[in-house]
Amino acid sequence: MKRHPRPGLALGASALGAGFLLLMAPATEAAKTPVYAITKARVLTATGAVIENATVVLSDGLVMDVGPNAAIPRDARVFDGSGLTITPGLIDAFSGAGMPAPRSSGGGPGAGGPAASPAPDPIAPTSNIYELLKASEALKARDSGVTTIVPIPREGLVHGAAAVMNLAGDQPESMVVKANIALAASMATLRQRYPGSLMGVVAFFRQALIDGSFHHAEVAAYEKAPSGRKRPAFDPGLDVWAQVASGTLPLMLQTPRIGDLRRAFALADEFKIKLVLAGNTQAFEEIALLKERKPALLVSVNYDPPRVGGFFGGSDDDKTRAEIEKAEKNPAALEEEGVRFALVSGFATDFLAGIRKAIEKGLPREAALRAVTLTPAEILGVADRMGSLEKGKIANVVVWSGEPFAKESKVKMVFVDGELYEPEEKPAGPPGGGGATPPGEERGDSARRTGEVK
Amino acid sequence: MEVLNLKHASFAFAALALLAAPRDAAAQDTVTAITNAKIMTVGPAGNIENGTILIQDGKITAVGAEVAAPAGATVIDASGRVVTPGLIDAHSHTAVEDGVNECTHIVTAEVRVTDALDPRDISIYRQLAGGVTAANVLHGSCNSIGGQNATIKMRWGAPSGDTLLFQGAPPGIKFALGENPKRSSFRGTTPRYPATRMGVEVSIRNAFLEAKAYKKEWDDYEAAAKAASMVKKGVRSATPPTLPRAPRKNLQMEALKEILEGKRLVHAHSYRADEILMLINVADEMGFKIATFQHVLEGYKVATEIAKHGAGASTFSDWWAYKMEAYDAIPYNAAIMAGHGVVVSVNSDSDELARRLYWEAAKTVRYGGVSEDEAFKMVTINPARQLRIDKWVGSIEVGKDADLAIFKSHPFAPDTRVEMTLVDGKVMFDRSKDVAARTGVAATLGGGQ
Numbered sequence: 001m002k003r004h005p006r007p008g009l010a011l012g013a014s015a016l017g018a019g020f021l022l023l024m025a026p027a028t029e030a031a032k033t034p035v036y037a038i039t040k041a042r043v044l045t046a047t048g049a050v051i052e053n054a055t056v057v058l059s060d061g062l063v064m065d066v067g068p069n070a071a072i073p074r075d076a077r078v079f080d081g082s083g084l085t086i087t088p089g090l091i092d093a094f095s096g097a098g099m100p101a102p103r104s105s106g107g108g109p110g111a112g113g114p115a116a117s118p119a120p121d122p123i124a125p126t127s128n129i130y131e132l133l134k135a136s137e138a139l140k141a142r143d144s145g146v147t148t149i150v151p152i153p154r155e156g157l158v159h160g161a162a163a164v165m166n167l168a169g170d171q172p173e174s175m176v177v178k179a180n181i182a183l184a185a186s187m188a189t190l191r192q193r194y195p196g197s198l199m200g201v202v203a204f205f206r207q208a209l210i211d212g213s214f215h216h217a218e219v220a221a222y223e224k225a226p227s228g229r230k231r232p233a234f235d236p237g238l239d240v241w242a243q244v245a246s247g248t249l250p251l252m253l254q255t256p257r258i259g260d261l262r263r264a265f266a267l268a269d270e271f272k273i274k275l276v277l278a279g280n281t282q283a284f285e286e287i288a289l290l291k292e293r294k295p296a297l298l299v300s301v302n303y304d305p306p307r308v309g310g311f312f313g314g315s316d317d318d319k320t321r322a323e324i325e326k327a328e329k330n331p332a333a334l335e336e337e338g339v340r341f342a343l344v345s346g347f348a349t350d351f352l353a354g355i356r357k358a359i360e361k362g363l364p365r366e367a368a369l370r371a372v373t374l375t376p377a378e379i380l381g382v383a384d385r386m387g388s389l390e391k392g393k394i395a396n397v398v399v400w401s402g403e404p405f406a407k408e409s410k411v412k413m414v415f416v417d418g419e420l421y422e423p424e425e426k427p428a429g430p431p432g433g434g435g436a437t438p439p440g441e442e443r444g445d446s447a448r449r450t451g452e453v454k
Numbered sequence: 455m456e457v458l459n460l461k462h463a464s465f466a467f468a469a470l471a472l473l474a475a476p477r478d479a480a481a482q483d484t485v486t487a488i489t490n491a492k493i494m495t496v497g498p499a500g501n502i503e504n505g506t507i508l509i510q511d512g513k514i515t516a517v518g519a520e521v522a523a524p525a526g527a528t529v530i531d532a533s534g535r536v537v538t539p540g541l542i543d544a545h546s547h548t549a550v551e552d553g554v555n556e557c558t559h560i561v562t563a564e565v566r567v568t569d570a571l572d573p574r575d576i577s578i579y580r581q582l583a584g585g586v587t588a589a590n591v592l593h594g595s596c597n598s599i600g601g602q603n604a605t606i607k608m609r610w611g612a613p614s615g616d617t618l619l620f621q622g623a624p625p626g627i628k629f630a631l632g633e634n635p636k637r638s639s640f641r642g643t644t645p646r647y648p649a650t651r652m653g654v655e656v657s658i659r660n661a662f663l664e665a666k667a668y669k670k671e672w673d674d675y676e677a678a679a680k681a682a683s684m685v686k687k688g689v690r691s692a693t694p695p696t697l698p699r700a701p702r703k704n705l706q707m708e709a710l711k712e713i714l715e716g717k718r719l720v721h722a723h724s725y726r727a728d729e730i731l732m733l734i735n736v737a738d739e740m741g742f743k744i745a746t747f748q749h750v751l752e753g754y755k756v757a758t759e760i761a762k763h764g765a766g767a768s769t770f771s772d773w774w775a776y777k778m779e780a781y782d783a784i785p786y787n788a789a790i791m792a793g794h795g796v797v798v799s800v801n802s803d804s805d806e807l808a809r810r811l812y813w814e815a816a817k818t819v820r821y822g823g824v825s826e827d828e829a830f831k832m833v834t835i836n837p838a839r840q841l842r843i844d845k846w847v848g849s850i851e852v853g854k855d856a857d858l859a860i861f862k863s864h865p866f867a868p869d870t871r872v873e874m875t876l877v878d879g880k881v882m883f884d885r886s887k888d889v890a891a892r893t894g895v896a897a898t899l900g901g902g903q
Contacts, residue, residue, distance in 0.1 A: 189552060189553060190558075192558075193558055194556070194558035194559055195556060195558065195565075196553065196555075196556055196557055196558045197552060197553030197554070197555060197556040197557075197565070197570070198551050198552035198553055198569070198570040199550075199553065199556060199565040199566055199567060199568075199569045199570040199593075199601055200553070200556035200558070200562065200565050202565075202566070202569035202570070203556075203562075203564045203565040203566065203569070203601075203705065206564075206705060207564060207704075207705050207706075210702075210703050210705070211702065214702045214703070217699075218699075221699065257551060257552070258574070259551060259571075259572055259573075259574075259614070259615060262613075262614045262615070262616075263569060266616075289613075
């Protein structure tokens with residue numbers, strides 16, 4: 001199967017109507033992503049800069065130029081960006097978009113559930129998570145201005161290799177921007193098989209890291225002097241753990257409980273692992289610790305995740321409500337204390353609503369923008385190619401009808417790898433809203449032809 | 455394993471030091487004096503009708519009728535009150551987050567309760583309100599050989615689970631016999647070996663046979679490594695100095711190896727006399743000791759054998775017939791075992807019961823005619839001895855930790871209650887403050903429920 005280097009292209013070209021092709025000044029060859037220029041817009045670069053009345057030029061999937069004096073290429077499709085705001089595409093560094101639905105919907109052992117397909121192995125260090133992605137489902141995240149995701153399975157203990165993926169294209173492989181950025185895992189328990197308890201989970205990780213290191217040393221010793229030695233068994237799973245144990249492959253670990261932060265740090269100290277901590281809706285409780293350790297922190301806006309049921313004692317509604325309220329204030333509290341973090345959807349169905357809630361509870365808007373663009377790019381090791389609106393970076397760009405994340409503000413256009421996508425207008429919008437001009441008057445089928453000014 | 459434990463310990467120490475630093479700096483040399491108290495020392499000094507206890511840096515520095523509070527001391531006037539050592543619960547599952555059982559395997563010696571401790575658990579505070587200052591937090595009884603215990607102090611609100619740990623307490627492990635490990639009452643769940651008492655026995659024996667082989671592998675390696683290093687140093691010149699490669703570290707086997715080396719205390723959940731004898735036989739055969747039998751409801755039938763093995767017994771006061779293997783339980787159990795020379799404690803196994811452990815101990819006075827002082831030992835110095843922490847806690851003696859409970863009246867009196875509880879000399883529970891806080895809470899709730 002042929003893998004196109006610029007995946008979205010085939011789809012884009014075919015979906016674009018003939019009328020559009022006619023409008024393009026010189027006949028570009030089919031293999032090239034169109035050149036776009038958005039003029040007179042307000043640009044938030046996510047590096048802190050706000051550029052008024054600026055032009056953004058996207059060409060061949062890259063940001064060609066940004067600024068008030070950016071030259072507009074002759075072959076560009078030009079959009080009037082008056083009244084619009086442009087930001088880098090949102091990066092959701094911990095997303096359920098396009099991932100399989102959870103099998104166990106909270107039912108008891110063996111009880112209920114239509115699940116007929118065999119259960120995926122909950123401990124799968126050698127799996128590539130991107131292979132599980134259903135592209136058409138994942139692409140829906142663009143409606144929220146998300147251009148890049150790190151998809152994570154909703155269930156299991158050790159998910160496999162995490163990848164940074166751009167939301168353009170129809171094949172998971174071609175969407176991958178950077179593969180194998182971390183081994184994704186969770187501190188959730190498995191209940192029906194080992195480890196079925198939190199203490200079992202910690203014991204599991206500890207032994208896996210010991211085994212990985214041991215295997216690594218065995219193989220190294222053998223490679224040094226194979227003659228006269230029994231060859232160690234090939235074990236790709238242990239190879240993965242060896243990379244984690246030596247710190248060459250980060251462990252992206254879901255830490256759902258407050259105490260999990262300390263548990264994760266204890267493992268990191270014991271084995272020198274590099275951590276990316278995900279979840280942490282109550283992280284503010286450990287501010288001092290976070291300031292001291294400065295971890296790579298992914299903070300979920302899924303303020304009301306499913307609760308972990310304990311053996312003793314049931315749920316306490318008042319406590320739960322209080323926890324949700326605290327979780328909503330969590331990003332603001334972290335920001336105020338200068339803790340660096342990225343906001344992630346953490347399987348929440350509405351990422352934008354979560355970000356908006358954090359802002360409502362005191363997270364400054366600029367901080368929110370950085371927390372879903374440049375900071376996750378830095379944490380994921382891709383800030384050299386995305387995360388801010390700068391010349392040379394991948395053309396992952398969002399055009400908003402107004403202030404990003406504001407309730408009345410709409411995602412007008414999304415560029416991923418330079419490919420234009422225009423979300424459909426939701427009919428529920430308040431009448432007379434918007435104010436800003438052209439794009440997306442139509443709704444219904446492909447809105448790609450709308451919004452053209454020139 | 456050794457290294458890991460040391461690591462844990464040093465981390466906890468560091469955390470403690472951090473915590474303690476500002477307090478010490480502010481209150482250096484400040485003495486706390488508990489005055490005008492009736493003191494049940496549970497130590498050689500016996501009961502003191504009217505005395506004073508001095509506390510400094512978390513330790514008891516003086517106790518007696520003649521002791522005077524120095525000038526500048528923080529005085530806690532205990533007129534009319536009874537001061538006792540903090541109570542110790544030899545069987546607890548408190549403050550364990552997300553599962554006290556790793557039920558999935560028959561042997562789970564590698565899991566550690568320490569990893570799942572939650573220092574924010576409100577149960578800790580509630581137990582402080584019952585005068586409890588230390589507990590043996592055990593893994594559940596799902597497995598013939600369960601997880602590693604955590605001996606904790608009730609330092610509620612400590613930043614991390616490690617901060618709860620009782621420094622110096624030797625590590626322990628949970629064993630379980632009978633209905634729970636054979637899953638008799640859990641037929642609906644996923645079936646798991648073993649399903650019989652025979653199976654429980656053989657699973658323990660098999661685990662130790664494996665552990666012995668593992669221990670030999672490591673002993674051989676360490677001997678060879680030592681020999682090789684001696685050759686290297688020129689002390690010996692026999693074999694070529696090829697350093698052997700270390701075997702793979704198996705954390706489950708490490709824990710069992712520690713049991714064989716006498717470094718890890720076995721706390722064995724047990725009910726029936728036959729299974730108690732079975733475990734003694736297996737222990738003798740494999741070469742390890744049982745530190746305590748837990749629950750041990752038929753212990754009275756085999757008290758001589760338990761005493762001969764040197765095991766302690768930690769039992770319920772008068773709970774019986776809640777399952778088949780508990781039918782032969784009698785409330786005289788503690789008294790009879792004590793009468794045969796067994797070190798006996800009375801435990802809670804429950805966050806709720808732990809708040810009135812003193813009354814549980816009192817029942818041995820009614821059933822078996824144990825003296826009040828001996829009965830009170832069953833929740834103080836006896837569990838301390840069973841957990842090998844008696845040089846620090848369990849009685850009020852100079853040099854021991856200032857872990858104290860201040861009762862309204864004698865701890866066995868029907869109207870008694872705990873007024874104040876101190877851990878490491880720090881007031882961790884104060885009923886007057888608690889009561890005051892309640893009105894505040896009631897006000898915010900709009901006048902109570």
